[in-house]
Amino acid sequence: MLSTLIRRELLDNLMTFRFIATVVIMLLLVVANTFVLINDYDQRLEGYNAAVNANHERMQERTTYSSVSISWDVVRPPNLLSIFNVGLDKRLSNEIFVHHGFVPTLWDGQVHGSTNPLLNLFSSIDIVFIFEVVLSLMALIFAYDALAGERERGTLRLVLTHPVSRAKILLAKYISAMMCLLVPLLMSFLLVVILLTTSPIVSLKVDDFLRIGGIVLSSIAYLSIFYLIGLLISVITRRTSTALMLAMFVWGFLVLVYPNVILVLITSAESSQERLVPAFNQIEQIWEEFDRERKDYLANDPIPGEDSHLGVAGGSGFDEIWHKAKSTLLYTYLAISYVNKLDDEFEPRVPHVQNYYRTIVPKTIDAAERAWLVRKQALESVFFRPAIVDRIFLRFSPVGMYDAATQAWAGTDLFGLRDFYEATRKYRRTLIDYLYDKNAFGDRKWFSSDKGAVDWDSSPQFSFQRSDVHVNAKRALPDLLLMLMMNLILFWGIFFVFHRSEV
Amino acid sequence: MLETRDLTKVYNENVLAVNKLNLKVEDGEIYVVLGANGAGKSTTISMFLNFIEPTSGTALVGDIEIPKFPLEAKKHLAYVSENVELYRNFTARQNLSFFAKLGGRKKVSNDELDETLGRVGLAEEAFTRRVKTFSKGMRQRLGIAIAIMKDAKAVLLDEPTSGLDPKGGADFLNLLRQLKEEGKAIFMSTHDIFRAKEIADRIGILVEGNLERELTREEIQRENLEELYLHYVAGYEPEEEASE
């Protein structure tokens, strides 16, 4: 019985203009944009490689341990799955300095310069965005007259004179429409995957296929929500024209208006910069304390009246930088020496300088780490919390859920990007350990290369491993469940109304 | 066999559509209910089909209480509406096959479909034409074909002949007679006094939800149905009718 109903619905849907038009437009959009996106990814990959090479070259020019602290930068590779949902991948900093003097965070990075910043004027589109807009629209167009139309034409009466339960009619409509809507969806995904696998610059791993699978799953859930919203409208309204108007306005509201308006409304309600002030003072104290200790050490040093480099560098080849930025709570101290020739008269001072660095650099590391604890908390509460609140509000529209779920799968969400900064912090730790192992702070090579330059070949290399699929899944799960729940609620609502309505 | 017991429907608290209707249609009998627009004919049929729930009372097909076991009951009911509306993008054959399967048939052969379509008088070229190109008469024929195909014990017809040309109407009544021969209980609502007189075994006159009068076959032949109808339905007396 169910299969009879489904067959009829399918035939009815497949023969319509709207179905064919949707499929054609969908595929056109997807193909065009996939080409654009792959090209864009290619460019970003090139930029990434160029930046990595440039850093490597610069690294080789550094002859002392301390001087590397200005060029030990780490570059963030572009995420391939940003083709599906770009999220924060293109936007946040993609290059970050790693050194012992501060703990790197998301706010300390910069953009490696390989693009035209004015291009940001044009909004970028990803595959998920196409689905978000076109598929939801199509789901509503398929749904709005599913019941209202049959009721208006009278065929619903005729069907109901037969021994068919209403639940079965609903189920048949749902299943067949979903089958129809899945055609453009799956075809699009298939096309994207084909284009990706045939592209020479891209290599997809098994994990990536699983992630894409997750995105497909989320897309289906999203599609189903919109179909059910349409069905609900169809069952509530008695006339197709009313159903259509309602459906279109609901679409405009959920997809176009709400996600943009709600964020503006929340944003305007807060000003957060002031909340950074106490944290900044705290961090300042830590560093000032460090500086006092440093100065005490210098004052007690047997070589009297000298500055921090004890006169060894003789003016050039030495930089001392206090770096402060209130808006991102950045506060750090850097002492970089790159002496390449040391006069004999300074030779007796060398052990003192070595002692100085042996004592002070670990203190710098310590101060940096203590400051980080304060900084982390303050930055999270000022920058992360609003972002998370935003996302909670966005979830009142299915678009928000869908976006969040697909970002989580693609790894372009907030957490996915945080993984990178987490990795840079880990990398900093391994570097420090490496320097400890080499006893680098007390080494002559810390500040001078006159007796030979540092060999960087054995230094640990940075590599960023994206999180495992199960981590992606875990991050996407709440939104998936939310979508599922919304599906169930809608289905129940439709059934409830339809069951009680008179034909 | 169709039956109603104190069947009552009140719309929106105060509008009384059907009031304590008690009637019975035996197998092999054609029961015609006459009434003005809004007299409660369609409401009664809708309650037979469980499109709307009765406020009180019940309707039965055979021994089955329709409001309690609607799905079971619908197995034994066929329905032809005033304006048979079908899936416009499907052919006559597709529509018939679809509804046959809905009626519980597992497999329907094309021959059987064509036979039924032929029996209701559709031309062979129309079998594979889309329904959206059909005239009203053709759609009504297809509607009755669906009812025949379902082979139900009872057939409900809601003003099925309105708007048909004379030949179409006559053909339609012939089909109804055939169904009657097969022993089906037929319940038909109409405005058309002449056709009612021609075919009905019994006639009920429904006025504002009340069954004002029931006529047997003999009474139908004897009485002036037209006068009676006008009397009950419009409150006209015969003299006034002349001035109309």
Added chain:
Amino acid sequence: MIWHITKRELYDNLNSLRFALTTVLLFVLMLINAVIHVQEHPERMQKYHDATTASVSALRSRTDLFSIAQEGPGNLYKKPSPLYFCAEGGDIFLPDYAYGISRVQIANNLRAFWSLYYPGAFPNIFNVRPDTVKVDWGFVIGYVLSLITILFTFDSISGERERGTLRLMLSNSVPRHTVLIGKFLGALVSISVPFTFAILMNLSVISVSSDVHLGADVWIRLVIIFIIAILYLCLFIALGLLVSSSVQNSVTSLVILLLTWCVFVIFIPSTFASIASGFSSPMAYDEYFKRRNQNIKELKEEYVALLQETRGFPDKKIQIDSEYLAKGTEQEERLSQEQLTQQIAQIQLARSVTRISPVTLMQHLLEVFVGTGFERHQQFLDNVQRYAREYREFVTDMDRADPNSRHIIGVREGMSQKPVNPESIPAFEDEISLSRDFNAAAIDLFLLILFFVVLMSGTYLRFICVEV
């Protein structure tokens, strides 16, 4: 007769669900827009004011001509538009300043003159909040209103044909074009009425607020913006009528219109821009710095070599200093200009290609008249460059006016030693002019009108020969 048909259309629309929903939606959006502008605008103005004051006071703290000539005017800020709420124009992605400072060290005691540099804006690198489109008039008109227009027009002819009322209407002695114009006007009036009221409400909220001041020329601009919005509306009505009269059934008409809308309004502006910007690749920052360092290195080497020859001729050294200073400055400015030109060319191309989408045309026009966005940014850059010339001329003029000076610009000893009146140093003033804006808008306006005329004549031809 036209009025008769329009009146019926109006009556039909005013009673409909879509009209009610449109009114509510437009009012809510416009109210939000106004409230946010009233909140944000004073902050923006304050920021601009503080920045320019600081920059001007730094500029005027100098009194000797040499440091004025060398250090340059410092940061030059773009003036925010009072009509920011109409079109945000992607302003956050455009730098709101350029600077002219001395950046090149040629030799130990020789620093090149100031030169203009155009920084990029990276507003988002710290921003972890989700992306949004600003809810400005441009958004409301471009996206919401166009969608609404489609919903008002998709069934205006096909629906009547379905119901058979079109036959009835045309059975009277009404010429078809009258019917068409009647329908057009009916849709236009019924959409523009709630739109106009929403705009008036928006403007009254903004002008009532004491923090925002709207001057007379601003009102002229607002009227122009309103006319553009109506023109844009007409375009979509024409499109709706065209499709509606070409197709037999209204669902098909709606599907065609919605897909067209999606493609032209949502996708083409970004997709085409991405495709077009792939054709050229402007100088990357890495390359810029590489070339810059190379230039400076070469300059330094040349200079040092020359210096060896002039040892013992202090006068000659001054000449060479001045010469290399000028070279260094010019080279620096040329390079940043080159980079800027390439970047702008890339954007220009992308902007031209996306003009195929009416929403882009409308947004370009809005931005031009509002004073935000790319056109405005170019105007700002022109202003900056004009000011740079003015500033340099000021230095030479001051120097020329002093008979004691040796007129060797760029070297302390070679320049006028007379103290300069700080008030006489020209300060940067970012100006916008309506006539220039009209010139910038000409193409977009022409295209918008052209699209409308083409669609409208298409509709006319279609409707004249349609079978009912």
